[in-house]
Amino acid sequence: MLLGSGNVATHLAQALVAKGEEIVQVYSRKLNNATSLANIVGGEPINELTQINGNADLYIIAVKDDAIESIAEQLSAVNGLVVHISGTTDINVLASKVKHAGVFYPLQTFSKAKEVSFDEIPLCIEATGEEQLTVLKQLAARISNKVYQIDGDKRKALHLAAVFACNFPNHLYALANQFLQQHELDFEMIRPLIKETADKVMTYLPEDVQTGPAIRADETTLNKHLSLLNDMPGLQNIYQTLSDSIKLMSK
Numbered sequence: 062m063l064l065g066s067g068n069v070a071t072h073l074a075q076a077l078v079a080k081g082e083e084i085v086q087v088y089s090r091k092l093n094n095a096t097s098l099a100n101i102v103g104g105e106p107i108n109e110l111t112q113i114n115g116n117a118d119l120y121i122i123a124v125k126d127d128a129i130e131s132i133a134e135q136l137s138a139v140n141g142l143v144v145h146i147s148g149t150t151d152i153n154v155l156a157s158k159v160k161h162a163g164v165f166y167p168l169q170t171f172s173k174a175k176e177v178s179f180d181e182i183p184l185c186i187e188a189t190g191e192e193q194l195t196v197l198k199q200l201a202a203r204i205s206n207k208v209y210q211i212d213g214d215k216r217k218a219l220h221l222a223a224v225f226a227c228n229f230p231n232h233l234y235a236l237a238n239q240f241l242q243q244h245e246l247d248f249e250m251i252r253p254l255i256k257e258t259a260d261k262v263m264t265y266l267p268e269d270v271q272t273g274p275a276i277r278a279d280e281t282t283l284n285k286h287l288s289l290l291n292d293m294p295g296l297q298n299i300y301q302t303l304s305d306s307i308k309l310m311s312k
Contacts, residue, residue: 062086062114062141063104064132065123066094068171069146073123074102076179076204085117110135117141119200121165126150133158142193148220151213156189163188163197166216167205170227179204185211185219236296268310275307 063074066089074084084104089095095106107113113120115138122132122145129145133155136143143155144163155162164187169177184201186208188194194210201208211219234255238248261270274282283304290297 062088062117062120063098063102063123064088064113064120066091066098067123068173069167070121070123071098071101071173072171072177072179073121073146073167074098077200078102080203082200082203085114086112088113113139115139119144119196121146122155130154130158142188142196144197148223149217152187152189161189161193163193164213164216165197165201166220168219168223180206183207183209185209185216187212187216233299236299240293240296271307271311273307275304276311278308 062085063070066087074087078084084099084102086105086107087095087099087102088107088110089098090108092106092108095108099106105114110132113135117139118141120136120139120141120143122129122143124132126147126149129147129150133143133145136159140160142161142163143159144165145155146166147164148166148168152162152164164185166185167179168183168185171177182205184205184207186194186197186201187210188197198208198210234248237251241248241251261267274286286300287297290300
């Protein structure tokens with residue numbers, strides 16, 4: 062059973078169904094969201110936790126972190142394995158509420174509009190018992206070639222690293238786009254640069270391929286850039302902080 066209808070829930074459910082797994086129910090607070098996903102992956106759409114089928118083998122909680130515990134409380138009577146997909150929520154949040162608890166965390170960024178293949182997505186698993194761990198290992202191996210058994214502390218560290226590697230760079234792209242628009246330039250012009258930078262780290266360590274004025278200690282260029290940002294103090298601070306960090310790492 063799937064509890065959630067967002068980006069991760071959508072892609073995970075599709076990956077499981079593609080491997081022959083059955084989705085018994087799809088829960089969402091908004092029935093139309095549950096219905097939309099159920100139309101894709103099957104199962105009964107529901108929007109009330111009291112409607113949950115208590116006979117499922119696996120309950121996947123795929124909601125915001127601060128809603129996990131309240132949903133788990135509604136699953137205290139089920140005998141099936143209950144897992145969440147969070148990178149930062151401790152397994153004990155579930156273990157204190159349900160009989161059998163686990164974690165099934167896919168390390169990837171998801172958008173409903175863009176298809177992804179789970180084959181190369183790292184799946185990080187954890188469970189409160191060996192039997193439950195075996196179940197998750199087998200399920201994870203069905204949809205991914207990269208399965209990792211890691212504890213909660215390592216998962217939290219991995220999630221934080223993912224924020225640095227994914228969320229922050231994407232925000233910097235957005236800032237770059239705003240700056241380009243102010244100067245009547247098109248974001249399309251820097252897409253090849255972004256692609257080449259990403260391609261490099263698929264082969265090399267990022268610190269070994271760092272380029273730009275900061276690593277060259279090109280103070281003239283750095284100061285010119287900072288001057289361009291005089292009317293944008295927030296962006297100027299980000300530029301200065303990141304440049305200082307690059308300099309420090311290069312020593």
